[in-house]
Amino acid sequence: MRTARWYLIRILLLAAIGISYFLCIKNYREIEQLPDTVTISCSGGFQKDGNGDETWGNSTWEYALWEELEGEVVSNPILNRQYKVSVTAVRGSCRVLLPQAYWMGDSDGEGCFLDRTAALGVFGSTDVVGKQLLYEGRQLTVRGVTDDRGGIMLIRPKPGEALKNIILSVPDGASQEVLGTEFMAIQGIQGTVTDNRPFTGIVRLLVLGFPFTILLFYLCRLNKVIRGMTATPVLRMLATVMTVCLALFTTGVFLTCLHIPRDYVPTKWSDFSFYTGRAEYILGQWKQYFQIPKSKLEIPYVFCSLKSILYGLLSQVFFVLSTGLDRAFLYE
Numbered sequence: 001m002r003t004a005r006w007y008l009i010r011i012l013l014l015a016a017i018g019i020s021y022f023l024c025i026k027n028y029r030e031i032e033q034l035p036d037t038v039t040i041s042c043s044g045g046f047q048k049d050g051n052g053d054e055t056w057g058n059s060t061w062e063y064a065l066w067e068e069l070e071g072e073v074v075s076n077p078i079l080n081r082q083y084k085v086s087v088t089a090v091r092g093s094c095r096v097l098l099p100q101a102y103w104m105g106d107s108d109g110e111g112c113f114l115d116r117t118a119a120l121g122v123f124g125s126t127d128v129v130g131k132q133l134l135y136e137g138r139q140l141t142v143r144g145v146t147d148d149r150g151g152i153m154l155i156r157p158k159p160g161e162a163l164k165n166i167i168l169s170v171p172d173g174a175s176q177e178v179l180g181t182e183f184m185a186i187q188g189i190q191g192t193v194t195d196n197r198p199f200t201g202i203v204r205l206l207v208l209g210f211p212f213t214i215l216l217f218y219l220c221r222l223n224k225v226i227r228g229m230t231a232t233p234v235l236r237m238l239a240t241v242m243t244v245c246l247a248l249f250t251t252g253v254f255l256t257c258l259h260i261p262r263d264y265v266p267t268k269w270s271d272f273s274f275y276t277g278r279a280e281y282i283l284g285q286w287k288q289y290f291q292i293p294k295s296k297l298e299i300p301y302v303f304c305s306l307k308s309i310l311y312g313l314l315s316q317v318f319f320v321l322s323t324g325l326d327r328a329f330l331y332e
Helices: 004-032 116-123 176-187 200-229 233-258 272-291 296-323
Strands: 037-042 063-076 081-092 111-115 132-135 138-146 152-155 165-169 191-195
Touching: 004 200, 004 296, 037 176, 063 116, 081 116, 081 296, 111 116, 116 138, 116 152, 152 296, 165 176, 176 191, 191 272, 200 233, 200 296
Parallel strands: 081 152, 111 138
Antiparallel strands: 037 165, 037 191, 063 081, 063 132, 063 165, 111 152, 132 138
8 A cells, every 4th residue: 555655755746746847838938039041150251241241142031140249338328327238230131130120120320129138227117219319429219128038138239240150040941051052142142051950859858758758658557557457468459569569659749749840851761871970960060050159149048058958858757757756766
């Protein structure tokens, strides 16, 4: 007979599983709201127009050039306050770096976006839309305030200001390699393509893999129970076949929901060189990701990814502890 201690530990473990998995999904949903992007490390600059700005080839994709400067001083002349922020100058689509700033046009040289930390530092409040500040002699009007990014300000660059980093939005289902190659061909540049969302696949695997693991575990348990209830070989075989079919169906649903990129699916499953090549490519992408310059605008993605991975692993650990509870000598 199970003891009170057994029931108490079981309830605590189930609560821990539910809370950790909920937090994993919560952070994953925040990740999914961010645009999927790649960075193009360009070995040659864009062609310039008469104003010294980069000329863009015709393209239907969202992309932008950006440059971030740390420790820049912005001031509020009315309150006589100064505050140091990280200034990110963006030419092109602001939505690629900051989704909330999607409506800032290329010609909006007098607007800016602040995060909560910068707004509090400059104005002492977050209700600052429409207020003005000074930066390098430019009078800028606050267009909006985003969540905390460690003190940032997003602006449009001055005409002719050089921006070194290129970021490209990747539509759902598109190949990052193919898209980056086509983009560089249109722009007439050469470089390498680096995924800006390397943690997303790991997080998605944890979010979908947890219920998949539970289903397979209890399917095996159900098969064991059914086989123990009958001694008829035909019925025992039928129970095993049904369990295998359900397991295959569950695996198919799992792989479908996982959204495996086309780049990771071989044309022939017997092509083993494909898998080794993919492994080398993934390792190279991770190395490039840690080497490329990053903006403070990427802070939410990194934090949400790490938290989601942590909570996903914790839910798996708590589930393993729960399944082994019956063997923990907690019976009278």
